[in-house]
Amino acid sequence: MKSLKAALGAAALAAGLWVSAASAETLRVLAWEGYADPDWVKDFTKETGIDVDVVFVGSDDEIWAKIKGSEGKDFDVMAVNTAQLQRYIDADLVKPWDLSKIPNQKQVLPRFQDLSKITGVTRDGKAYGIPFCFDSIGLIYDTDKVKPAPTSMSVLWDPQYAGKVLAYDNGEHNFSFTALTLGIANPFQLSADQFTAVKAKLLELKPNVLSFYTTADEALQIYQNNDVALIWANYGQQQLKAMQKAGAHVAYIAPTEGSLSWLDNWALTSGAKDPDAAAKWVNFLLDKKIGAQLSERTGFGNTAAASSNANDSDKLVWLESVEDPLKRSDLWNEIKASQ
Amino acid sequence: MSDSAAHAGPHRLTPWLATLAAYIVPLGFVLAPMALFLVYSFFSVDHGSIVFSPTISNYVRFFTDPVFLPIFWRTCLLCLAVALLCVLFAFPVAYFLTTLRGRSRYMLLVLLLVPLLMSYVIKIYAVRSILGGNGMLNRALLATGLIDKPSMLFVFNLNAVLLTLTVLLIPFAVLPIFLSLERIPKALRHASADLGATNAQTFWRVTVPLSLPGTLSAMSFVFVLAIGDFLTPQMVGGQSGFTFGRIIYSQFGTAFNWPFGAALSVILAAVVILAIRLGGRLESKHGGAK
């Protein structure tokens, strides 16, 4: 009996200690796998004395569910992409960063220094997202079959590649990249006329398409069993590397008209307990060494150090939320349904 | 309250609970979701969120929009062709099975059903690599000199969807046909021979008509499975193998237009129920004379 009481007392004490420790200095991070590796977390805690709790997510919807579900109170800082961030700002689930607390942001690669030039991360002059990780959605081509190296997505329409193109099965992206190919300045907000033009252009693409794929594995398998020359690379550099590893003679280009690119940012939740700690976390990660490690480990581009993902001259068009996802999806179905 | 009544309580409760359970499963897991689909099909979507006020606009759209009906009919036709092909291929297999005796019969039957345990996606992958431009089929045809460059006739088009669905669904057709063939009393075949019929005459006049119930249920079975499939057309259909299942999938997967997806699903469910009823009716008509 006595020992039980003692055990219970000890447990209660331990629990109390744990709770107090957690509430005192624990940063709650919601991130994608690869954005908060254990060695970085360990170094961060050693440097700042702040403990970190990381929860990994698997989809944009999951992030939304977790943040919206607690009205931002369950996490202090989260990773979110440019196309999604505005939705959080609208819902008051995030608050702006105090950039003075993130000095490393001044040292990042040129294209990421001026946040106002990156659509989607600011509003009313305030920075809501600190760019961290990105990749382009470019073009993978078979180096044996496509000579010389293409420079634009317009090569997808080249009749000599009829039946040799792998396209991605997604209406939103297909409308956006085709709009870019057609020289439309804002591929995310299409007018009615622009919609008509893009749809017509996509219909012209169909005869060249062998199949529409959904996963990188699938694309690789189709490539291996068929005569494929060009792949619209939804999975970017990762997809390229996987194909090269499988022995494919392929290379990657970011088209000159601009390549759609996703960009993940760190955002501060409206329920953040300690914004300063969150800023320290972001500042810590915007380190050239960590950036290089990130690129090396994941194959994604980082904002702190130069990587193979993008030259400074590459034109990257950060993804934004589109004017009418439903309309794009319906039109895409129409395109696929047409005989 | 008397003791006996108190004791009787749980005993009377047991069958009641069993009945409840028997109803809960179909009600809770089949009818309720279907009812939910039906309800959702009368809602609409505005700027990404569902508007919960009843409208028949989804159904109007299906019947008036020039996109959906042609795809719908094309898909029905495709699945009918799949059902026919499956039965055509499955019949000889099932017939062969009935000629085997004892262990070898069931060994072969199990062997035929083994593919059903495999992942559907992996099977599609396998079929696709066989049919592909550099696939087994093309390499074999090239090697025999029948063609001089890889044929893309059987991959990434409607033919490919037809072939793949047929290959994947044949096991589902074998079983009902086998069972109906097995049910035909040997005495009937003896009687036929006894009356002077040759083996071929017995086959066409007795075996085939009497296997019709199984053949028809195999057909409706395959048709239903084929029409609900959205993976196969995606994976082997290429740019021309678009089916009704793909449209439904896109409503849920990418368009987030659940009400319209629900309406399309209800229409599909209606076709499925019709197919099953039709198969069942013909079956009872032919089997009922027994």
Add this chain to the structure above:
Amino acid sequence: MAEAGILLKLRSVSKSYGATAILHSIDLDVRDGEFITILGPSGSGKTTILRLIGGFTQPSGGQILLDGSDIAAMPINRRPFNTVFQDYALFPHLTVEANVGYGLAVRGTPRAEITKRVADALELVQLGPLGKRFPGQLSGGQRQRVALARAIICRPRLILLDEPLAALDVELRRHMQTFLKSIQTEIRTTFLFVTHDQEEAIAMADRICVMSAGRIEQIGSPHEVYYRPGTEFVAKFFGENNLVPGTLGPVEGTTRAIDTAVGRLVCSIDGQPKIAALPAGSPALAVFRPEAVGIGDAAEGENRIAARIDQVAFGGASTMVNTAAVHQSQQILKARLQSRPDGTSLSQGETIPLVVPASACRLVAA
């Protein structure tokens, strides 16, 4: 070689499955136009004989000769026989007309002729108006007639009937027996009828072939197998009988004596050379029917047995009496005696003189 009046000959036909012998060396002649019944308990091999003739199974040995030539290699559909199967085996998906016309249709008979002959056949089996029905809509007796019509329409030389009445109730079975017999008489086709029911066999057959354990026990007219059994099995198989064991005495012309527990009995051995040839002292059984037993003084050529009444069962016209024979034994004898119209009855314990004519008393080897 073809033999006049003989349609089919089975010569030393045997059948075995692995080590299990079903039939042992069967010899059987089927005569043209006769109604022959193969009778035996289940497992006696009677259905196997039918299946061998029909071609549904192949003999392990021996020959089946049709018009003198072996039909072992002849496929089922070439044999000029048709079968009425045990469960009729009607085609459930075809109408009565189509079932009956099946044999003609598969031979490519012109449609008009089929229609006519089907109508005739249905008329013959009294099913005229039911032609458009399906077998599932018919009663057992009606199905039976369809099966018969289907078998006779092709004018086969032999119709094989495999226990066709087994599934019917008693009343209907009696009716169908008469019906079958009359049809057979009318169309003059040879019928080979398999049954396990002795009454049925006796009622219908011209000849009965009694089988047991894969062997033929006796072939003969119903009267012969009933009153002049050739074996103990046959003697026991048809209804109630008296079997009295004893040892054989001397042969005297067409009779032979047997010494039994109830005394010496003189039995007819007319047409039984095998029994006549047995040495004296061989064990044998005296067999006589209860109805052959009378009461009174024995005349010349009659056996007299003094017996005490054990049990009396009044059965209308006749009274069945179980008696225990007095002498040295308790041999039970059965007698079917005429009932006395005055109402007086035989009483238990009474000793009466039983009389059995030698002509009604037969011998079988024990």
